[in-house]
Amino acid sequence: MSATVNQTGVASVYNLLNRLGRALWPPRCLLCESAGSHGLDLCDICLAALPYNRRACLRCAMPMAAVDDLNGQPFEPVCGRCLRRPPPQAQARAAFVYGFPLDRLLPRAKFHGDLASTRLLAALMAGALADAERPQALVPVPLHIGRLRERGYDQALELVRPLAHRLGLPLRDDLLRRTRATAAQSRLDAGQRRRNLRGAFTVPGHHELPAHVVLVDDVMTTGATAHAAVSALLRAGVARVDVWVCARVP
Numbered sequence: 001m002s003a004t005v006n007q008t009g010v011a012s013v014y015n016l017l018n019r020l021g022r023a024l025w026p027p028r029c030l031l032c033e034s035a036g037s038h039g040l041d042l043c044d045i046c047l048a049a050l051p052y053n054r055r056a057c058l059r060c061a062m063p064m065a066a067v068d069d070l071n072g073q074p075f076e077p078v079c080g081r082c083l084r085r086p087p088p089q090a091q092a093r094a095a096f097v098y099g100f101p102l103d104r105l106l107p108r109a110k111f112h113g114d115l116a117s118t119r120l121l122a123a124l125m126a127g128a129l130a131d132a133e134r135p136q137a138l139v140p141v142p143l144h145i146g147r148l149r150e151r152g153y154d155q156a157l158e159l160v161r162p163l164a165h166r167l168g169l170p171l172r173d174d175l176l177r178r179t180r181a182t183a184a185q186s187r188l189d190a191g192q193r194r195r196n197l198r199g200a201f202t203v204p205g206h207h208e209l210p211a212h213v214v215l216v217d218d219v220m221t222t223g224a225t226a227h228a229a230v231s232a233l234l235r236a237g238v239a240r241v242d243v244w245v246c247a248r249v250p
Contacts, residue, residue, distance in 0.1 A: 020151075020182060027039060027040055027041045027042075028041060029042050029043035029046055030042065030105065030108075030116060030117055030120060031042060031043075031046045031101050031104055031105070032045070032046060034046075039067060040120060040123055040124075041116060041119075041120045042101075042120060042124075046101050049101055050094055050096060050098060050101065050102075050124065051096050051097040051098075051099045051100070051102065051138045052095070052097075052128060052233075053094045053095060053096050053097045053247075053248055054127075055077070055093060056061070056077070056093075056248065057077055057078055057079035057082055057092070058077065058078055058091055058092070059078055059079070059082035059086060059087050059089065059091065059092055060079060060081070060082050060087055060092050060172060060220075060223055060244070061092040061093055061094035061220060061245065062079050062081075062248060062250065063097050063248065063250045064079060066078050078150045080144060084193075087223060087226075087227055087229075087230070088230040088231045088234055088241070089215070089226060089241050089242055089243045090240050090241065090242055091133075091231045091242045091243070092220070092223075092226070092242065092243040092244075092245075093129055093132055093242070093243070093244050093245075094197050094220060094244075094245045094246070094247060094248035095124060095125045095129055095244075095245070095247065096124070096128065096246060096248070097126035097247065097248055097249045097250055098219060098247040098248060098249045098250070101245070102121075102247045104118065105117045105120065105121055106121065106246065106247060108119070108192040109121055109153075109155055109158070109159070109218065110155045110218055110219075111151075113151075113152065113153050114188055115158060118155070118158045118159050118162070119162050120204070120225050121159060121218070121246050122159055122160075122162035122163040122166065123162070123166065124165055125159075125244070125246050126167055127164055127165035127224055129167075129244060132242075132244070133242075134167070135169065135210070135212045135213050135214040135240075136167065136170065136210035136211060136212050136213060136215045136242075137169065137171070137175070137210045137214075137231070138160050138163065138164045138167075138168045138169050138172065138213070138214050138216050139160075139172050139173070139175050139176055139213050139214065139215050139216065140154065140156035140157045140159070140160040140171075140176075140215075140216050140217070141156045141176070141216070141217040141225060141226075141229055142154065142156070142157070142173070142176055142177060143155075143156070143178060144178040144179075144200075145178075155218055156216060156217050156218060157173055158216055159216065159218055159246065160173070160216045163216065172210070173202070174207060174212065175203060175204075175207055175209070175233070176201055176202075176203060176215075176229060176232065176233065177201065177202050177204060178199070178200055178201055179201070179202045183248050188203075200228055201228055201229045201231075201232035202232060203232055203233060203235075203236035203238075205236075209236060209237050210238065211238070211239040211240065212238075212239060212240045212242075213233065213238055213240075213241055213242075214239075214241070214242045214243065214244050215229055215230055215233070215241055215242070215243050215244070216243075216244050216245070217243070217244075217245050217246075218245065218246050218247070219245060219247050219248075219249065220243070220245040220247075221247065221249045226243045230243065
């Protein structure tokens with residue numbers, strides 16, 4: 001009971017401070033510095049330009065054209081690649097396709113520690129994924145400790161914190177560890193990315209595992225990072241792992 005009361009109190013204080021901050025410092029668009037819209041640091045024009053990923057493969061979130069079945073009724077799509085070789089995750093959702101203005105905001109959040117961009121992206125993700133099936137916990141894709149020391153922050157963790165708060169879901173950043181330092185994925189092709197991540201993630205054995213978790217990351221390109229992290233969680237005993245990302249590279 002006391003833990004519930006404490007969590008409720010913390011949430012109330014957070015909401016009060018958030019409202020106070022918005023009253024003192026009205027939102028401004030992080031892209032063009034116009035007045036923010038709908039309580040977000042994004043103006044109406046930039047908000048309208050968001051490339052929502054409305055039709056995508058259920059297994060890897062790759063954007064797809066709308067397809068109907070023989071009776072003219074839409075069916076749940078799975079891309080040809082996932083039909084040939086299903087990925088380990090049960091489902092994948094990407095809030096957006098990687099493009100403007102995400103290609104401006106995500107690098108600021110990922111490489112420059114821009115927490116205002118991170119909070120905005122979390123708010124946009126929460127809205128876009130409002131209809132997604134709820135897991136028992138959100139799990140961020142972790143950085144290796146060496147990369148964390150260099151960068152000074154974990155961009156996936158900073159994204160998941162406000163996302164978990166907005167969705168009212170537990171954050172479990174203790175379930176997954178990146179135990180092997182790897183080369184930067186951006187410099188590698190698809191095959192090299194998969195080999196680069198073999199054995200990179202482990203799950204500490206002393207934790208009680210939820211049955212259903214969602215792995216959260218900022219961007220999915222080839223899916224190699226998600227594949228390796230999801231596989232580690234499944235091997236450890238998690239029954240179902242989904243993947244949520246802010247943007248999917250088509």
